[in-house]
Structure formats: structure tokens, C-alpha cells
Amino acid sequence: MDILETIKKRTSCRCYQENAIPDDLIERCLEAARWAPSACNQQPWRFIVVKDRELRERICAECFLPGLPMPWAKQAPVIIVLCSKKSVVTHFLAPLLSGINYHLLDLGIAGEHLVLEAYEQGLGSCWIGWIQPRKIKKLLKLPFDMTPVSLITLGYPQQISQPGKRLELNEIAKIL
Numbered sequence: 001m002d003i004l005e006t007i008k009k010r011t012s013c014r015c016y017q018e019n020a021i022p023d024d025l026i027e028r029c030l031e032a033a034r035w036a037p038s039a040c041n042q043q044p045w046r047f048i049v050v051k052d053r054e055l056r057e058r059i060c061a062e063c064f065l066p067g068l069p070m071p072w073a074k075q076a077p078v079i080i081v082l083c084s085k086k087s088v089v090t091h092f093l094a095p096l097l098s099g100i101n102y103h104l105l106d107l108g109i110a111g112e113h114l115v116l117e118a119y120e121q122g123l124g125s126c127w128i129g130w131i132q133p134r135k136i137k138k139l140l141k142l143p144f145d146m147t148p149v150s151l152i153t154l155g156y157p158q159q160i161s162q163p164g165k166r167l168e169l170n171e172i173a174k175i176l
């Protein structure tokens with residue numbers, strides 16, 4: 001499929017079937033993320049694929065922030081925990097000069113590669129940023145240098161939602 005078509009058709013999925021996802025499809029999604037560009041090619045992303053039901057339920061019950069109930073999240077047969085692993089020069093020193101958090105840019109690109117490939121494989125996905133990273137880190141016993149930045153749910157969609165509205169090109173881009 002044309003990449004622009006894929007980009008336009010992907011929507012966040014908040015209603016999943018219970019069916020497990022074959023491992024080779026999950027691997028394809030991770031492979032797409034692996035090829036993302038990153039500042040200084042540091043590849044500061046790490047992915048924890050949570051298939052275990054109890055762990056998924058605990059993430060949903062204990063690690064979301066309050067005020068935005070997401071009961072649909074525990075239906076998803078896979079939750080990917082998108083983590084950062086920062087390097088001293090690119091992710092601590094360079095931002096002191098530029099003010100730009102390169103690792104977050106990199107993780108965003110990698111995560112979007114992942115969800116676009118998921119869409120191509122017939123899977124639904126949703127980013128979940130309303131999380132408590134420290135609680136996830138503790139629950140999953142992540143090493144000290146790995147920090148959760150977002151979750152991405154994956155699963156076969158029960159229903160496809162319509163794309164949300166977007167700002168018009170002339171509202172977001174300027175040609176000088």
C-alpha cells in the first residue's frame with residue numbers, strides 16, 4: 001500500500017478482540033521500529049512486550065494516571081512498553097546546548113514506525129501516554145537506566161474508528 005494511504009488510514013484502536021497476536025507479526029512491528037532514524041544514531045529505544053495477562057492487568061490497574069479511564073486497554077492482548085535508554089553525550093549534554101530532548105523525538109519516530117507496520121499487518125494500536133513511568137518501571141523490574149515513556153496497545157481491532165479531524169495544511173505549514 002502507498003505509505004500516505006497507510007498513514008491516513010491508521011487510527012487509534014480502543015476496542016480489541018481477545019485473539020493473541022502471532023509472534024512473527026509482533027516481530028515485524030518491532031523490526032519497523034528498529035529501522036527508525038535517531039539523533040547520532042543512538043537508537044535510545046527499548047521495547048518490553050507484555051503478553052502476560054496478569055502483568056497487563058496490573059499495568060492497567062496500577063500504572064495509569066487518574067482522570068482518564070481507559071478500560072479498553074486491558075482487552076488488548078499485547079502492551080508494548082516503549083522505554084528510553086539515554087546516552088550521556090546525545091541525551092544529557094547536547095540538550096543542555098539545544099534545549100531539545102532528542103531521545104523523546106527518537107522514541108516518537110520509532111513508535112510511529114511500529115504502529116504503522118501494525119496497521120499494515122491488520123492490527124489495531126493505541127499510544128497511551130497518560131501513565132506513571134515509575135510505577136511501570138517498578139512493576140516490570142526494569143534496570144535503572146531504562147525509563148518508560150509511553151505504552152502502545154496492540155491487538156486485532158473489534159471495530160475501526162474514523163480518523164480524527166486534522167488541522168489544515170495552511171494552519172500548520174508555511175512556505176517561505
Ligand SMILES: Cc1cc2nc3c(=O)[nH]c(=O)nc-3n(C[C@H](O)[C@H](O)[C@H](O)COP(=O)(O)O)c2cc1C
Nearest residue numbers: 010011012070126127128129130131150162163164
Ligand atoms: C504520545 C501520545 C500519547 C497518547 N496518549 C493517549 C492516552 O493516554 N490515552 C488515549 O486514549 N489515547 C492516547 N493517545 C492517542 C491520541 O488521542 C490520538 O492519537 C489522537 O486523538 C488522534 O487520533 P488517531 O490516533 O485516531 O488518529 C496518545 C497519542 C500519542 C501520540
